[in-house]
Amino acid sequence: xxxxxxxxxxxxxxxxxxxxxxxxxxxxxxxxxxxxxxxxxxxxxxxxxxxxxxxxxxxxxxxxxxxxxxxxxxxxxxxxxxxxxx
Amino acid sequence: xxxxxxxxxxxxxxxxxxxxxxxxxxxxxxxxxxxxxxxxxxxxxxxxxxxxxxxxxxxxxxxxxxxxxxxxxxxxxxxxxxxxxxxxxxxxxxxxxxxxxxxxxxxxxxxxxxxxxxxxxxxxxxxxxxxxxxxxxxxxxxxxxxxxxxxxxxxxxxxxxxxxxxxxxxxxxxxxxxxxxxxxxxxxxxxxxxxxxxxxxxxxxxxxxxxxxxxxxxxxxxxxxx
Numbered sequence: 001x002x003x004x005x006x007x008x009x010x011x012x013x014x015x016x017x018x019x020x021x022x023x024x025x026x027x028x029x030x031x032x033x034x035x036x037x038x039x040x041x042x043x044x045x046x047x048x049x050x051x052x053x054x055x056x057x058x059x060x061x062x063x064x065x066x067x068x069x070x071x072x073x074x075x076x077x078x079x080x081x082x083x084x085x086x
Numbered sequence: 087x088x089x090x091x092x093x094x095x096x097x098x099x100x101x102x103x104x105x106x107x108x109x110x111x112x113x114x115x116x117x118x119x120x121x122x123x124x125x126x127x128x129x130x131x132x133x134x135x136x137x138x139x140x141x142x143x144x145x146x147x148x149x150x151x152x153x154x155x156x157x158x159x160x161x162x163x164x165x166x167x168x169x170x171x172x173x174x175x176x177x178x179x180x181x182x183x184x185x186x187x188x189x190x191x192x193x194x195x196x197x198x199x200x201x202x203x204x205x206x207x208x209x210x211x212x213x214x215x216x217x218x219x220x221x222x223x224x225x226x227x228x229x230x231x232x233x234x235x236x237x238x239x240x241x242x243x244x245x246x247x248x249x250x251x252x253x254x255x256x257x258x259x260x261x262x263x264x265x266x267x268x269x270x271x272x273x274x275x276x277x278x279x280x281x282x283x284x285x286x287x288x289x290x291x292x293x294x295x296x297x298x299x300x301x302x303x304x305x306x307x308x309x310x311x312x
Contacts, residue, residue, distance in 0.1 A: 014235060015261065017193050066152070069145055069181065071188040072235060 002051045003080040004059055008068045009040035043067055044080075051079050089114040089309040091302075092129035094159070094175075096121040096150045100137030101172065101284060108284040109133070112302030114309075121153040130309045131168040131212075132159055134175025136228075136282055146189055146231040147177030156182060168212040168275045168305055173229055176268070176278030185269055185278050186244070187236030192229070193261025201293045202227035202281045203255040204267050208248050211274040212308045216300040222255050223297035227281040234262040234269075234280070244269055252279050 010016050016038050023037035043063075047055060059077055068075040091114045093105040106116035117129050121139075126132065140149035150156065156178070163169045163184050171179035179185045192198065203224050206217040217223070236244070241264055244250050252268035260280075268279025283298025285291070292298075 014190070015193060015233075017191060017195050017261075021195060066148070067144070069148065069188055071180075071186075071237075072190060 001046050001048065004045045004047055004051060004056070004077060005080045006043040006045065006059065006063045006067050006075055006077050007040060008043070008063070008073050008075045009038065010072060011074055014072050041067075089131070089306050090117050090127075090129045091115070091131045091133060091305065092117040092119040092126055093133045093135055094119045094121060094155055095135075096137070096139035096153060098137050098139040098141055099135050099174070101135040101282065102137070104282075105133045105135040105172070105284045108287040108298065108302050111287045112299055112306055114302065114306050119155055121150065121155045124154045124158050126155075126158050126162065131170070131305050132162075133284075134159075134169065134171040134178050135284070136173030136175060139174055139178065142174075142231065145177075145181065147174060147179075147181040150174075150178050151181040160184060163271075163276050166273065166275055168308065169277075170213050170301060170305070171276075171278035172282055172284060173232075173280055176280055177231060179276060179278040184276050185271055186240050187234055187269070189231050189280075190233040190235050191231050192233055192259075197228070197230045198232070198259050199226070199228040200259070201225070202259060202267075204252045204279075204281060205255040206251070207253055208251040208270060208274075210248075211251055211270045211277050211304075213277045213301045213304050214251060215308060216304040223300070224293050224295055225281045225283050225286040225298045226292050227259060229260070229280055232260040232262065232280040234266045236263065241266075247272065251277055252281075 019038040091109045095102045109116040177189045206221045209217045209219045251270045253265045283301045286298035
């Protein structure tokens with residue numbers, strides 16, 4: 001089984017109040033020097049069979065139509081572990 | 087003949103009973119629709135009610151949008167059938183691309199529940215003809231993900247075409263761009279809004295006013311005159 005990771009982030013121009021709330025809490029906790037925080041989502045997909053171009057194309061389609069809302073979010077797709085390797 | 091107005095129940099929908107009741111109070115026949123049933127049972131219009139369908143997992147409305155009933159609703163809405171999306175229903179309509187833009191977490195990250203003043207900006211849609219343009223109404227508002235967002239070009243287009251149907255009339259409760267509380271599609275048959283008119287149709291409950299009844303009487307007149 002290979003793992004494919006889809007990361008979804010709000011587009012840079014969209015206000016992210018969750019990220020801001022985290023960022024504002026940091027100095028209080030003693031973590032200084034963080035100018036900005038943005039919060040996203042990570043999907044880990046365990047894929048049956050080979051992750052070939054066709055499988056990646058399907059995952060891209062899945063990310064574009066369902067996992068991300070491309071009106072407000074960007075996404076990236078990458079293979080985390082090659083098939084058969086540890 | 088009495089108009090038949092359907093209200094869809096998804097897993098997690100909360101306001102379907104209030105919406106069905108609002109339909110009946112206004113004088114139409116309420117019809118319960120189930121999310122797994124593609125058949126709309128000969129209804130003349132559909133209401134997507136509020137709540138937290140599928141727990142709002144992934145994004146509010148994102149999973150419901152792919153339910154069997156929505157296949158038919160999307161097809162029929164494009165063919166002109168009137169559809170009203172309230173709160174979670176509005177979120178589902180944006181996820182289904184029947185309405186432009188998207189709904190995001192409130193800018194202050196709090197759930198809001200209060201009476202909300204709205205200004206009717208477009209009294210010519212299928213669901214708003216019993217109001218007058220510029221009229222202010224008060225209906226309950228309750229949501230976590232009510233911040234309407236779209237890119238500048240879409241917002242300009244909505245304004246230019248008069249498709250901003252409702253604006254928040256006092257303080258903006260959630261950071262919605264340009265104080266937008268509700269919008270319509272170009273044809274005026276699909277309307278979505280965050281506040282809840284179905285909770286303000288009888289004087290005994292909600293705001294104590296019946297300001298929300300106009301949505302349901304508007305659509306009945308539209309269907310009778312069609």
